[in-house]
Amino acid sequence: MRTVVLFQRIPVTFLFLCVISITACNKHPIEMKQVNVVFRFDDYSACSNTDMELRIIDAFRKHEAYFTIGVIPYVCANDIHDPSAQDLIPLTPIKGNILKNGVNEGILDVALHGYSHQTISTEQWAEFSGLDYNSQAKRLAKGKTLLESMIDAPINTFVPPWNRYDLNTLRALEELGFSTLSADNKRMEVTASKLNFLPYSCNLFNLRDAIQASRTSSVTQPVIVVLFHEYDFKEIDEKLGRITYQEFYELLNWLKSQRHIRLLSVNEATEGIHDLSAKR
Numbered sequence: 369m370r371t372v373v374l375f376q377r378i379p380v381t382f383l384f385l386c387v388i389s390i391t392a393c394n395k396h397p398i399e400m401k402q403v404n405v406v407f408r409f410d411d412y413s414a415c416s417n418t419d420m421e422l423r424i425i426d427a428f429r430k431h432e433a434y435f436t437i438g439v440i441p442y443v444c445a446n447d448i449h450d451p452s453a454q455d456l457i458p459l460t461p462i463k464g465n466i467l468k469n470g471v472n473e474g475i476l477d478v479a480l481h482g483y484s485h486q487t488i489s490t491e492q493w494a495e496f497s498g499l500d501y502n503s504q505a506k507r508l509a510k511g512k513t514l515l516e517s518m519i520d521a522p523i524n525t526f527v528p529p530w531n532r533y534d535l536n537t538l539r540a541l542e543e544l545g546f547s548t549l550s551a552d553n554k555r556m557e558v559t560a561s562k563l564n565f566l567p568y569s570c571n572l573f574n575l576r577d578a579i580q581a582s583r584t585s586s587v588t589q590p591v592i593v594v595l596f597h598e599y600d601f602k603e604i605d606e607k608l609g610r611i612t613y614q615e616f617y618e619l620l621n622w623l624k625s626q627r628h629i630r631l632l633s634v635n636e637a638t639e640g641i642h643d644l645s646a647k648r
Contacts, residue, residue, distance in 0.1 A: 402628050403582045405575070406593045406637050407435035408550060408568055410481055410527060412467075413443035414457040417598050422466065423613055429475050431620045433631040436550075437467065438481030438527040441511035448485050448529075449493060456484050464518030471521050477635040478515060479525035479550065483507035487530075494532040505540040512544060525550055525634045531568070538563060548638050550593065564644040566634055568595035572611055572619065579629065589641050593634075 407428075412421060428435050445455040470476040487493045496504050512523050524547040528537065531552040538561055541549060548564040569592050570578040582590035601616070602609035611619075623629050638644055 401583055401588075401590065402630055403579050404589065404591045404630050404632055404637060404641060405579070405623060406566065406591060406632050406634055407433075408438060408479070408527065408593055408595050408634065409435060409597070410438040410595065411440060411485070411597050412437045412463070412481070413440040413485070414460050414463060415443055416463075417604055418463065418466070420598050420601060420604055420613070424616075425466070425470055425475060427613075427617050427620055429473065431624050431631075433620065433624065434475060434477070434633040434636055435631070436477050436479050436525065436634040437470075438479045438550075439467065439515055440481050440483075440485045441514045442484050444484045444486040449487055449490075451487050451489060454484075454486060459514065459518065461518070464515075467515075468519040468521075471519050477525070477633045478519055478521070478523060479527045479634060480508070480511050480515060480523050480546075481527040482529040483511045485529045492532070493530045495529040496537050497528070497532040497534045499536065501536040501540060504536050505543065508540050508544055508546075512546075524548055524638075525566075527551070548634060548644075550634055561646050563646070564638045565646050566591065566593055566637060566644055568593040570594055572596050572600060572616065575619070579626075583628075591637055591641060591644075 409421075409424060439459065442456040442458050445457055447454075467476070467478055471478065482495045485495060488495060488498060496507070499507075508526070515523050522545075524545075526537075526541055526546050526548070527550050531554070533549065533551060538549070542562055546563065548566055550566045550568065553567040553569060572594060575592070575594055578592045582592060599605040599608050600611055602612050623631060632640070
């Protein structure tokens with residue numbers, strides 16, 4: 369009888385240990401840090417590749433993910449690196465409708481990406497940094513007005529060309545009702561600003577490394593802003609491109625399969641993440 373009793377107790381003990389083990393295993397992913405990933409696609413304009421842009425929008429649609437498009441309202445007609453006088457090409461109604469449909473579907477939000485994206489200097493590529501306040505405010509206001517009239521939604525985010533800006537830029541953005549600046553992490557010293565700062569932190573090719581680093585960092589609400597352009601795709605630029613559309617699509621597949629990764633747009637990030645001030 370003792371042998372039988374002992375035999376009955378072993379499964380009970382084993383079951384108890386299994387419950388502890390299962391509980392411990394389940395506890396780890398619950399406590400795993402959530403990583404926020406924001407995709408920022410720059411240089412959408414009257415002259416950019418519409419077919420690729422539609423494919424990118426479709427990829428986010430199929431993955432039920434949200435992203436941000438940086439739009440040039442009046443792109444210069446020739447070379448963006450040439451500061452001499454050039455004709456400007458306004459965003460076309462067709463390109464505007466694509467954005468409006470994406471906004472209405474909840475797939476994307478629109479950021480103002482400069483005015484013409486034409487440099488004002490040959491020494492350092494920049495469209496805004498170095499301009500006087502009135503000139504910057506005029507460009508920002510005109511670009512904002514055009515985009516808002518096309519998409520029938522407010523433009524809250526500014527993406528400076530070449531990620532360069534100065535104190536006049538910040539002042540003009542605040543005066544015109546912008547809420548967020550998305551440039552790079554080489555931010556200038558800002559003592560006081562009402563703006564949210566959401567700089568880009570990586571590109572498509574080192575995103576996985578950035579996610580791993582965020583998971584082990586001390587930051588409680590890590591935000592990774594992924595900057596990409598149409599020329600990153602081999603279908604657009606065989607020499608400079610480093611990823612195919614299919615590889616990009618598979619990257620989105622992987623991100624959506626990760627339990628503790630959240631895909632956001634810039635606007636969503638500013639609404640849902642605590643303290644995106646210049647002091648962060």
